[in-house]
Amino acid sequence: MTAEHEQAPQSTRQPLLELKKVTKHFGGLAAVQDVDLAIYPQEIVSIIGPNGAGKTTVFNLITGIYLATSGEIIFEGQPLKKASPHQVVQRGLARTFQNIRLFNNMTVLENVLVGEHLRLKASILDAVFRPPWVKQEEEEARRRAIELLSFFGQHLVDRQDEYVINLSYADRRRVEIARALASEPKLLLLDEPTAGMNEAETMEAVHYIRRLRDELHLTILLIEHKLMVTMGISDRIAVLDYGRKIAEGLPDEIRRDERVITAYLGKAATADRQTWQVALRPQPEGEANNHHE
Amino acid sequence: MAMLVPSQILPQTGETRRLLLKWVIAFLVPVLVFTLVWSGEAILNAALLAIFFPGSFSIAAIAAGLFMLLFYGIITGLTGYLVAADSGRQSLLDLWISMFFFTVVPILLIYITANLFVGLAASVVVWAFYYYGRRLVRRFRPPAPLPPLPSLKVLDAEMRATLLTRARLGSFWFALSFSLIWLLVDLLFYFTGQYGQASLVFLVWILLRSVLLPVAGWLLGSLGGLVAIRHAVPANGNGSNGDRAGAPVSTRRLRLLSATRAREEARDLVPNDLPLRSTGARNFYLLLLLALLVFYPMIDPFLFGPGTDSRLDNYGNAGYYVILALGLNIVVGFAGLLDLGYVAFFVIGAYTWAMVGSPQLTVLTGIHINPDIWPWLFWPMLIVAALIAALWGVLLGAPTLRLRGDYLAIVTLGFGEIIPIVVQNLDKYTNGTNGLTGIYSPAFFGVHWNVSTSEPYYYLILVLIAIVLLANLRLRDSRIGRAWIAMREDEIAAAASGINLTRTKLLAFAAGAFFSGIAGAYYAAKLSTVTSGNFSFSDSVIYLAMVVLGGLGSIPGVVVGALAVYAVNVLVLPQLDALGNDPSSIIYPIYTHILQVIPNFSFSNIRNLIFGIILVVLMIFRPEGLIPSTRRRHELHHTEAEGVEITSLDTPPGAPGFESEMRVE
Numbered sequence: 024m025t026a027e028h029e030q031a032p033q034s035t036r037q038p039l040l041e042l043k044k045v046t047k048h049f050g051g052l053a054a055v056q057d058v059d060l061a062i063y064p065q066e067i068v069s070i071i072g073p074n075g076a077g078k079t080t081v082f083n084l085i086t087g088i089y090l091a092t093s094g095e096i097i098f099e100g101q102p103l104k105k106a107s108p109h110q111v112v113q114r115g116l117a118r119t120f121q122n123i124r125l126f127n128n129m130t131v132l133e134n135v136l137v138g139e140h141l142r143l144k145a146s147i148l149d150a151v152f153r154p155p156w157v158k159q160e161e162e163e164a165r166r167r168a169i170e171l172l173s174f175f176g177q178h179l180v181d182r183q184d185e186y187v188i189n190l191s192y193a194d195r196r197r198v199e200i201a202r203a204l205a206s207e208p209k210l211l212l213l214d215e216p217t218a219g220m221n222e223a224e225t226m227e228a229v230h231y232i233r234r235l236r237d238e239l240h241l242t243i244l245l246i247e248h249k250l251m252v253t254m255g256i257s258d259r260i261a262v263l264d265y266g267r268k269i270a271e272g273l274p275d276e277i278r279r280d281e282r283v284i285t286a287y288l289g290k291a292a293t294a295d296r297q298t299w300q301v302a303l304r305p306q307p308e309g310e311a312n313n314h315h316e
Numbered sequence: 317m318a319m320l321v322p323s324q325i326l327p328q329t330g331e332t333r334r335l336l337l338k339w340v341i342a343f344l345v346p347v348l349v350f351t352l353v354w355s356g357e358a359i360l361n362a363a364l365l366a367i368f369f370p371g372s373f374s375i376a377a378i379a380a381g382l383f384m385l386l387f388y389g390i391i392t393g394l395t396g397y398l399v400a401a402d403s404g405r406q407s408l409l410d411l412w413i414s415m416f417f418f419t420v421v422p423i424l425l426i427y428i429t430a431n432l433f434v435g436l437a438a439s440v441v442v443w444a445f446y447y448y449g450r451r452l453v454r455r456f457r458p459p460a461p462l463p464p465l466p467s468l469k470v471l472d473a474e475m476r477a478t479l480l481t482r483a484r485l486g487s488f489w490f491a492l493s494f495s496l497i498w499l500l501v502d503l504l505f506y507f508t509g510q511y512g513q514a515s516l517v518f519l520v521w522i523l524l525r526s527v528l529l530p531v532a533g534w535l536l537g538s539l540g541g542l543v544a545i546r547h548a549v550p551a552n553g554n555g556s557n558g559d560r561a562g563a564p565v566s567t568r569r570l571r572l573l574s575a576t577r578a579r580e581e582a583r584d585l586v587p588n589d590l591p592l593r594s595t596g597a598r599n600f601y602l603l604l605l606l607a608l609l610v611f612y613p614m615i616d617p618f619l620f621g622p623g624t625d626s627r628l629d630n631y632g633n634a635g636y637y638v639i640l641a642l643g644l645n646i647v648v649g650f651a652g653l654l655d656l657g658y659v660a661f662f663v664i665g666a667y668t669w670a671m672v673g674s675p676q677l678t679v680l681t682g683i684h685i686n687p688d689i690w691p692w693l694f695w696p697m698l699i700v701a702a703l704i705a706a707l708w709g710v711l712l713g714a715p716t717l718r719l720r721g722d723y724l725a726i727v728t729l730g731f732g733e734i735i736p737i738v739v740q741n742l743d744k745y746t747n748g749t750n751g752l753t754g755i756y757s758p759a760f761f762g763v764h765w766n767v768s769t770s771e772p773y774y775y776l777i778l779v780l781i782a783i784v785l786l787a788n789l790r791l792r793d794s795r796i797g798r799a800w801i802a803m804r805e806d807e808i809a810a811a812a813s814g815i816n817l818t819r820t821k822l823l824a825f826a827a828g829a830f831f832s833g834i835a836g837a838y839y840a841a842k843l844s845t846v847t848s849g850n851f852s853f854s855d856s857v858i859y860l861a862m863v864v865l866g867g868l869g870s871i872p873g874v875v876v877g878a879l880a881v882y883a884v885n886v887l888v889l890p891q892l893d894a895l896g897n898d899p900s901s902i903i904y905p906i907y908t909h910i911l912q913v914i915p916n917f918s919f920s921n922i923r924n925l926i927f928g929i930i931l932v933v934l935m936i937f938r939p940e941g942l943i944p945s946t947r948r949r950h951e952l953h954h955t956e957a958e959g960v961e962i963t964s965l966d967t968p969p970g971a972p973g974f975e976s977e978m979r980v981e
Contacts, residue, residue, distance in 0.1 A: 108811035124809035137802045141814035143795045150794030151787045
């Protein structure tokens with residue numbers, strides 16, 4: 024489906040997000056070392072790598088939870104210098120978490136409303152005195168939250184008053200994404216969005232992730248373990264191992280890259296290409312088909 | 317109107333008849349007890365006297381009479397509403413027993429002990445026994461679980477008419493029965509000579525009353541019916557929840573509403589399984605409470621005899637605890653910041669007015685203000701004291717920003733200790749251990765404060781509480797309120813959603829301190845002296861206890877919690893002592909017996925022991941507090957959500973539900 028997008032050749036486009044030699048040390052341990060990455064608008068880029076490779080650390084560096092030991096992170100041409108998490112959101116990046124972090128004792132609607140925090144203007148005094156524009160703003164916010172929920176179909180809208188703790192895992196993931204969307208980000212970072220999902224749920228997730236880019240024109244940076252997902256959905260893939268980027272390129276290139284195979288399966292596996300190819304074969308049928316026409 | 321055919325006042329169907337019987341009797345009993353056994357009738361008689369016999373003219377008595385009329389009107393309307401709103405599925409007996417325990421028992425207990433808080437405390441004990449007794453019974457004879465409400469139909473014209481009719485019938489029959497029984501009782505007394513020389517006025521009154529009541533019942537029933545219809549699921553949108561505008565109600569939505577909100581949360585719906593808890597009923601309760609609060613000083617002499625003024629004085633004091641609890645609720649309940657030093661802001665607020673509104677101002681700055689003008693300064697200073705306290709909230713909150721949980725608590729504890737001591741030691745400004753005296757009361761047109769009666773302070777605190785309550789409600793349902801709660805739930809996720817944690821935490825401290833500043837200024841004015849030595853960490857603990865006992869994060873909860881804690885500490889226990897020493901009271905023999913065994917015994921002495929026991933018991937059996945917020949009840953009794961369809965059997969680790977499945981019996 025990537026062929027459908029009118030994209031100028033990469034060399035003339037400005038990257039939306041750029042990581043330049045980003046390094047993060049925790050004491051003596053280099054969790055991330057000299058990572059370079061450029062993400063262009065309306066791309067879906069995946070970061071993959073074995074466990075402990077530093078993928079979530081990269082996310083945390085981008086979103087301001089950690090401060091980089093060295094290197095630069097540049098968003099829309101401006102560096103994200105020492106930005107705290109909420110400032111990062113203000114700049115236009117939103118994220119989801121690997122272990123879904125929803126506000127458990129709030130309802131679905133309230134969770135999404137919290138995501139709209141930056142869009143709303145009412146201060147604490149405005150809250151107390153409630154001039155008419157505040158009431159209107161709240162109604163607007165509710166409408167918009169319902170609209171966001173409806174991206175996933177009607178069933179979340181129907182359950183907007185449920186406490187999120189009662190929802191299924193897949194639904195909780197959707198609510199978390201809706202909450203991230205509520206801040207109107209330009210770049211969406213999804214940390215293992217299909218973790219813990221079965222095949223059907225994974226296919227659904229892949230479908231709506233693609234829709235996020237296609238319908239909402241978002242740029243998406245993805246951490247994903249399921250290679251089938253990454254192969255099927257990504258425009259480009261970056262591979263990390265032990266904190267370093269060992270490969271980057273199109274899905275087909277990555278699939279055949281020696282270093283990637285070694286990193287995942289060890290040296291012996293390079294001989295056993297059959298196994299690897301089988302493991303990475305994209306899904307034969309279904310909506311998340313990655314037929315490159 | 318001429319169409320009022322007699323057959324219209326007869327219940328048409330068996331079900332209507334049953335509903336009528338159910339609710340009319342349910343309310344008739346307590347109302348009769350209140351009127352005839354206690355002082356309902358006495359108040360009305362006094363009002364009549366005041367109007368028609370110039371010698372006994374008293375505005376208070378007339379006002380009290382007005383209250384009684386309001387009272388009957390509200391109850392009548394409520395009965396009509398309930399007849400209309402009830403789905404009829406709750407058993408008659410169940411309801412009567414509940415009503416008995418929750419209305420008749422307190423009325424009788426308060427009447428017997430002639431003391432509002434002792435009576436209420438005794439009622440609470442009775443309720444605890446009833447509640448657990450009922451649970452035991454239910455465990456042995458479990459009631460059939462109610463299926464979800466059958467297809468909730470959108471109300472059409474026919475159903476509306478039915479509801480209205482039912483409501484009218486309900487109120488009418490209630491009023492009629494009430495007036496008939498009352499008439500009988502009065503006639504009985506008259507003919508057995510108890511009334512002595514009943515004057516013409518009384519006879520006319522009895523006659524008028526017996527005729528007017530049923531008529532009023534019919535009219536009030538229409539009102540009750542309208543309330544019921546208003547809260548029914550209409551064709552557009554979702555009942556009282558007006559912000560879900562425009563979306564037509566699909567049958568699917570109704571089914572979901574039915575399944576997920578059938579039990580406790582279907583308050584907005586008519587028909588309703590628990591109409592007493594419905595939103596419509598709550599309107600009536602609030603109205604009744606409002607009337608009670610406003611008219612209380614006038615009806616108190618009839619209810620409890622002499623001593624009104626000291627009681628009002630006490631309630632005025634209880635009031636500022638309510639404000640403190642509401643303020644602390646923002647910090648601890650909404651934002652989840654464990655503040656153990658809340659008393660510091662109270663002291664700051666109190667001293668702000670104390671230093672400006674007393675001769676101390678002259679001592680400090682040499683400014684001398686005309687004593688006629690000086691008291692008026694209270695009103696602007698109320699805001700100033702609150703603002704200064706808020707400022708200190710920010711200053712004392714700032715060092716705690718990076719701390720979590722226990723460490724935050726310790727730092728706030730430290731400040732809670734430091735501030736009163738610092739204030740005390742700045743004796744050049746604050747007069748140190750001697751405290752400040754001669755603090756002015758506020759001024760208001762034609763009102764004499766603190767001179768002969770505590771009424772002005774009582775009304776002042778009512779107004780202040782109303783304002784603070786409104787502010788709190790608005791804060792909770794606003795952008796900043798959601799930010800606080802989100803921050804409490806998960807700081808990292810909150811920050812990742814765009815919430816500035818620093819700003820939000822500081823705002824929480826500031827808002828909480830603001831309200832305690834108001835309470836402080838009020839306190840200084842009312843007591844007209846402040847001494848910093850009176851405040852310490854244990855006060856902060858009391859405020860925290862009020863919030864936790866009442867229900868963390870729940871606004872009605874902390875109000876009740878504050879009143880309960882104040883009542884137990886200040887009102888109930890000394891009153892029990894007084895009762896115990898009074899030879900004519902019931903507990904006298906028990907009391908003297910205890911004294912024989914423990915010579916130094918007094919309830920006031922073991923106050924802390926009792927308070928501690930209550931705290932422990934409550935935290936074991938009802939950790940979510942007296943009136944928990946729906947969130948908290950949900951959080952702490954998550955397993956009760958079994959009635960809801962659980963579509964995921966897998967609760968991921970880290971979610972609270974994960975551990976609650978391991979029940980330790």
